[in-house]
Amino acid sequence: MPLEPAHRPLPGPRQILADSGSLYLANALIGFIFAASGPVAIILAVGARGGLSESVLSSWIFGAFFLNGLITLLFCTLYRQPLVFFWTIPGTVLVGPALGHLAWAEVIGAFLATGALMLALGLSGWVRRAMLAVPMPIVMGMVAGVFLRFGLGLVHAVRDDFWIAAPMVAVFIALSASASWSGLPRLARLSRWVPPLIGALVVGAVAVALLGKFQSSGSGLVGSHVLAHPHWVVPVFSWRAMVELVVPLAITVLVVQNGQGFAVLDAAGHKAPINAITVACGAGSMLAALVGTVSTCLTGPVNAIISASGDRHRHYTAGLAVGGFALAFGLFAPVFTRLMLATPPAFIAALAGLAMLRVLQTAFNVSFRERFTLGALVTFLVTVADVPIFHIGAPFWGLVIGYAVSRLLERKDFGPTGSTGA
Numbered sequence: 001m002p003l004e005p006a007h008r009p010l011p012g013p014r015q016i017l018a019d020s021g022s023l024y025l026a027n028a029l030i031g032f033i034f035a036a037s038g039p040v041a042i043i044l045a046v047g048a049r050g051g052l053s054e055s056v057l058s059s060w061i062f063g064a065f066f067l068n069g070l071i072t073l074l075f076c077t078l079y080r081q082p083l084v085f086f087w088t089i090p091g092t093v094l095v096g097p098a099l100g101h102l103a104w105a106e107v108i109g110a111f112l113a114t115g116a117l118m119l120a121l122g123l124s125g126w127v128r129r130a131m132l133a134v135p136m137p138i139v140m141g142m143v144a145g146v147f148l149r150f151g152l153g154l155v156h157a158v159r160d161d162f163w164i165a166a167p168m169v170a171v172f173i174a175l176s177a178s179a180s181w182s183g184l185p186r187l188a189r190l191s192r193w194v195p196p197l198i199g200a201l202v203v204g205a206v207a208v209a210l211l212g213k214f215q216s217s218g219s220g221l222v223g224s225h226v227l228a229h230p231h232w233v234v235p236v237f238s239w240r241a242m243v244e245l246v247v248p249l250a251i252t253v254l255v256v257q258n259g260q261g262f263a264v265l266d267a268a269g270h271k272a273p274i275n276a277i278t279v280a281c282g283a284g285s286m287l288a289a290l291v292g293t294v295s296t297c298l299t300g301p302v303n304a305i306i307s308a309s310g311d312r313h314r315h316y317t318a319g320l321a322v323g324g325f326a327l328a329f330g331l332f333a334p335v336f337t338r339l340m341l342a343t344p345p346a347f348i349a350a351l352a353g354l355a356m357l358r359v360l361q362t363a364f365n366v367s368f369r370e371r372f373t374l375g376a377l378v379t380f381l382v383t384v385a386d387v388p389i390f391h392i393g394a395p396f397w398g399l400v401i402g403y404a405v406s407r408l409l410e411r412k413d414f415g416p417t418g419s420t421g422a
Helices: 013-019 022-035 038-049 054-079 089-098 104-124 127-131 136-160 162-178 185-193 196-210 239-267 274-289 301-306 312-331 333-341 345-367 373-385 394-409
Strands: 085-087 296-298
Touching: 013 312, 022 038, 022 196, 022 301, 022 312, 038 054, 038 085, 038 089, 038 136, 038 333, 038 345, 054 085, 054 274, 054 296, 054 312, 054 333, 085 089, 085 274, 089 104, 089 136, 089 239, 089 394, 104 239, 104 274, 127 274, 136 162, 136 239, 136 345, 136 373, 136 394, 162 196, 162 345, 196 345, 239 274, 239 296, 239 301, 239 394, 274 296, 301 312, 312 333, 345 373, 373 394
Parallel strands: none
Antiparallel strands: 085 296
16 A cells, blocks of 8 residues: 655645744644653663663663654645654553563564564554454553553652642642633633643643752753763564564554544644654654664654644644654753763652553553453553563563453454554
């Protein structure tokens, strides 16, 4: 199946300037800050738990922003839609347990294989069929099981460093609640311009500074590297890494992340080029893997933010702005990595936990709402138990065992009214 054709004529600099405006720039800035706060904290939390060095984490962040920023600029220009690409957050969390028994080079090999699989699916046109292969409740049961540790990490952060984590939680709740205060329009507008996660980030940073818990290294912001120095990794292809990571990673990108992105864009009136996006995710994932970055995906939350207001035909300019911000952030990845790592563990744990709250809520809602609920429960329990079998991690076995249980005990849910995929 051929890839979707680009929008013609392509917008030139004058057209882009005419279509842009303060609203689209503001939306882009808010969306980008969202991507550069909680999701980055998740990378650092996973990497620190897996024993990755600062240089490896810096390279990961470089690939996540700079390389995906390039793809974003290309696709927003070609299709004149808000098509922002970043990295898969569920995939990042999925990698965490694997780092306990896999070498980093083996994980990189799995990243490359996942990219090759997605590239083949995109070129074949089988993407939609692949997205429907595994029931969404079972997939989200795995996601809920993997994400649960971040919710627990948030509770532990409040326990371990109350005066940093508790104010972050309080501000997050206050800003979240203000969106529904129709009788107080100023407060309702506040949550639009200061998203809850951004407010929590600012308050947490202030608390860290006031309490003197910013552990700056001797080199500070002028350490050995200010500009990005990609950490090239020679991949190792092992069967246990392939089995454990490739299929779950591909599912999280194609079904969980891209499916969410497609739904967001469709609701805003955009017809996303599914095959072209899948090819971009595959090729981008293979390139990003070489610098130690998890698989590329079409982002849902950022695309939702930049397409929530304004004229539909001008939304692409906000996507271009996000791509530009991502390039700059990626270039200075070592500085931002050192800044984040210099904060107390409770700050990153609280920020990551707050970023995952709504996603965790959605995962539970989808898993246990109607169909495939037993299979989803079994998937969740196996994933949370985190018991590897044949040196293959629990998330993979959660999917396999949960799907088998549904096939045996929930056959009616596979009928014509039991939608399986996204």
